[in-house]
Amino acid sequence: MENNIQHSDIYAIALHHRFQWEEAQQSYVILFPEGMVKLHGGAGEVLKRVDGKATVGEIVAELKAAFPDADDIENDIIGMFDLAYGKAWLRKI
């Protein structure tokens, strides 16, 4: 992990980026000037909870509750924050 994501951190979708559900792709996407990223299911579940208010810890707890059968999703979630922040899809509040 490069960006040292903390449970108390709060993130929002970066300026000039848009996060939306795409019916035709059956997936979430991030759109930004001159690019787009199609997110796989898990990544979409994380980012759709990123709203500039919830902390990373709250999102982890919520996802654990929503997917009780998934093992060790905490690492995956933190990893997703790390990737998304590193790519500048997210900004830190």
Add this chain to the structure above:
Amino acid sequence: MTQATSLAESVVQKEIHAQAQNNGVAANITHTQPLWLLAEVTYRCPLHCAFCYNPTDYDKHTQNELTTEQWINVLRDARKMGAIQLGISGGEPLLRDDIEDIVIEAKKLGYYSNLITSGVGLTEKRIQAFKDGGLDHIQLSMHDITEEINNFITSTKTFELKKKVAAMIKNHGYPMVLNVVIHRYNIDHIQEILEMAEKLGADYVELANTQYYGWSLVNRNQLMPLKEQIDHAEKITNEFRQKVGNKMKIFFVVPDYFANRPKKCMNGWGEVFMIVTANGDVLPCHSARVLPNMEFPNVRDKGLEWAWKDSPAFNKYRGNNWMKEPCRTCPEQANDLGGCRCQAFLLSGDAESADPVCSLSPSHHLIEEAIENSKNPVLQAQPIIFRTDKNSKKYASGESRERVEEFHALP
């Protein structure tokens, strides 16, 4: 501003995990989707850029432009097929007075929309309307830090205007995306160009080395820089990138002539890009109309869905079934899909051959010769043929064959 979309291509290549290759099978079976719709709404343009890659005979298509209603239908149909990114380009799109309506519709449909402009015709009133209408960003072409080169290469007096427009874009809260086409006349100013971009507050800068299509192919000997200049420019760009970090994203689009493998043109024929031209032709890439024995669909005929999924033109070079040796059995095939069909045909006369840029191509010597020619003082000294209606009419009518004789189609 039509050397601009290579940025789109480069990012798509990096960020989209391209859908499974589909081996020449029709899209209705493989489910490719036109994620990127590029609307070349007009070929009219107040600028006359020497490197413009609009077709040299564009003048033919300035009288039969699609109406507002037809464009709105294009947007709706493409969105249904999965298009998300919309580029509004030209020519100079602002020469149409209905861009505001197109923007509003794009927003309603959920597109992420981008206006690709030279800045000429962007007023406070219009930019406010775009903002209110929901346009997501504006990509502005810049040419140089010197007034002299800007005005020379575009054959217009637009230098001061561009700086004003850049400020206007910033003031309206838009991300600033600058596109700078790089050629012999500005390549040694990369440092200064990047400094200017930083000063203007650019968020994204694309340094797009000229690719040789359309007018830039005609002016190849006048525009092509030396390999050493490109290497130097790239080095400066890398250093600058280190310095500014994530604050300003800089893309350096490497010129394919100086690479030994071709680009994966448009991220694959009919894979993610769909271009609708001013007159309604539907193309898999900007210059596809140079290809022989091809009939491209037009939105006035059977509609976009048929064009993308079933038209013979879109299926012709999908995947790899059409390939010949050395591409057919090449282990690197997936990296570039044999390169650009238009470049292959324009230069070698065989649309199914490997892109001559590839060092494994039997026609690679054509690229080497072109590089040599561009160093020849006699050829260098020939005047630039600017993209003007007058010159275009001459090419379209066949009256002029000046500097296009060596190509297998009118660029």
